[in-house]
Amino acid sequence: MFKTILHANDGSEHAFHALELALGIAKENGAELHMICVKEIDYIPEFVEEVREETGTAARRFHTVVQRSRAMAEEKRVPLKTHVVAGHAVRDILTVASDLQADLLVMGGTGHSQFYERMLGTTAARVVHLAKCPVLVVK
DSSP, X not given: OOSEEEEEOOSSHHHHHHHHHHHHHHHHHXXXXXXXXEEEOSSOOSSHHHHHHHHHHHHHHTHHHHHHHHHHHHHHTOOEEEEEEEEOHHHHHXXXXXXXXXXXXXXXXXXXXHHHHHHXXXXXXXXXXXXXXXXXXXO
C-alpha cells in the first residue's frame, strides 16, 4: 500500500514514538523510509553564507537525533534515508514529501516548543491541513 514514507523528526520523544510506528509500517509494506529534520530559521537570510551556516548548525543539532534514528532502523532492519535542512518546518517537510512523492507522512503530535505551538499552531496541524498525502500524527 505504501511505497515511500516520510517521517518528520524534531528530536522530541513524540517524534521517536512516531518513528517507531513509521519503521513498523515501512517494514510491513516493504516501503522506502525517509526522515527529515528541520532546524527553523527565524529570519530571512540575506546571504548564501548565512544559509550555509544555518545548515551546518542544523547538522550538528540533529546529529544525535540521526544517530538514534539510524540505530532504531538498524534494529528493525529497515533502511533509513535522512534529510537534515535549515529552513521552515512546514514548508520543508511538505517540499520533501512532494519531491519524494511520499505515500504517507508520519510525525509526532507534540514537539519541543509548547509556547511556539500555542502562539502559531502546531507544525503537525499545519502539515495535516496542507499535505497532499495522508498524514499520520502519533501521540
